Amino acid sequence: MDVVKLSRWLSDVDAGQTVAYDAGRPLSKADLESRIRKWQACFSRTDATRWAVYHSDAFEFLAILLALWTLQRIACVPGDNRPGTVESLYPCVDAFAGEFDESEVTVADSSGDFSGWPLLNIDYPALEIYTSGSSGKPAAIAKTIGQLERESLALAELLPASSEHEVILGTVSHQHFYGMTFRLFRSLAQNLPFDLTVCEYAETVISRSAHYDAVGLISSPALLARLNAALNWSQMAEKCNFVLSSAAALSAQASGQTHALLCAPVLEIYGSSETGAVAWRDQQKSAVWQAIPGVELDKTPDECLRVSAPFLPTPVVLADQVRFVAGGFDLRGRADRIVKVEGKRVSLTGIENRLLHSEWVREVKAIILERRRTEVAAVIELSDEGLSLLQTEGKKALVGRLKGYLKDYFEAVAIPRRWRFPSRLPYNPQGKLTVEDLTALFNSEPARWPDLISQTVGGLEAELRCRIPAELVYFDGHFAQHPILPGITQIHWAERFGRDLLAIEGQFLRLEVVKFQQVITPDSQVLISLSFNSDKQKLTFSYTSDKGVHSSGRICFG
């Protein structure tokens, strides 16, 4: 299938072509054209060059972009339309179009003669994407239409349309560059209609897919790592051509589950707003990242990835450190303080700077905790005002105020979920604040679970290799001089892991043939093996190590 260049799309594509669907209702290019002309009429009335653009409807958003570009204006696209975001955009733009409280712009009736669509100018910075810069201030990344269309060409090579009737579904917003590129620009270039809704839940994805003969899904780990296997995936699996994931690395487990539920390749895209798409992988085949067609990669002396591509005017150095291996590269972590929280880019420095502006904070350090999910945590040395608030109203009220204060400026996932208020930040003797010392402040909760070293789950069997931490509450008083792991704890863990990993749902009825043969001591390593017989509803467990069998038994459910 021919690839259409973005600059020629308006002039070349037939007006009857279906561009998008709203839950099965087709929207043609002619429908889009009439929206574009209305927006053109309103933009033409002013000289404003730089327009902030936010619209939750992807079709309307696209109409605004194309209308601005036919007039050689600049679309400045923020990730959200929060009051704090809008405030920070004021110095950067001349006017606001779309869903803004401040927006005075209403769509005007298009009038006057229409003399056909122009080719878009491919050389001026038509698009500016606003993301969290490392200073915490929003940073603009400019793109020309030439860059956008060259990236679409490279993506067409990587991801050719697999059928003419494919409709692109998305769970990620088009206000971010990944969603914009893969839901909108790739779709335009390859004549693939997109469904204009951002599906927030897997249930929505499944029900939308029922409207179409074939679909491709543009998604991210936030959703794919939480797919509910109990939903009816089979009808969607029959028509799903591919699943795309980006914004953060997908775990091998989530990749495998997505692949199993949707019976389609799960491609991950690695990239950034600065560079666009850089590399891809399919973990069902290899965990190594490979360059997108036309992209050339090398690294700087400090191990950071340097990207050259036909769609980049100059090479771009990213803050991700890499190691080149046979067939591609591995990611080794970030060299700056921008982190990904559940796929959203968050500047820790930005959160710190904002908190420092509040009257309650004297000094602050934000860190990332990997708990059940990735989350931001804050360690704060309070000002006198903060301290008196803590003393009079308590921690919950103080945290509530701090969260409320951040809410105007950051998306909910970026707001710290855990807070500590030590009298002084934990500087070490060298005068440094280490991540380890800061993280330790959050580990004060009593330990109740083994440290997982690795786990394998297949069908109705699971194996967990664990370290038994010495800090476990269960060692307390059991026994004073000779701590050993209580048998009841071992049964409790076996039950809990069985429920979590093997989807056991019945009530705990009784135990059979339980034997405790050797004690388990603090800091030892054990292998917990679980096997569930679903007919008999019995879970067989054992704790073993290089010392042999520690314990074994069966838990009966019903």
Place this chain on the structure above:
Amino acid sequence: MSDLKTELKHMIIESLDLEDIEVDEIVDDEPLFVEGLGLDSIDALEIGLALQKRYGITLNSDSEETRKHFANVNALAALVESQRTK
């Protein structure tokens, strides 16, 4: 019904790994998202999974409706009461 609400509050605290909040501090009609508890979109996905696991509830595909069910503990309890399969 009130037992169910307590159970749901336990489920929220446990499945979302929340800190500094006790069951009796979650108010039945206080919003769970944005205001009130201040939960986010990832939490919504986790609550959806927990509801399926514990009560066998499959959410409707209409996210607007889901948002109403997730508004507060009262709404969640009503959802579980009417649609639980276990």
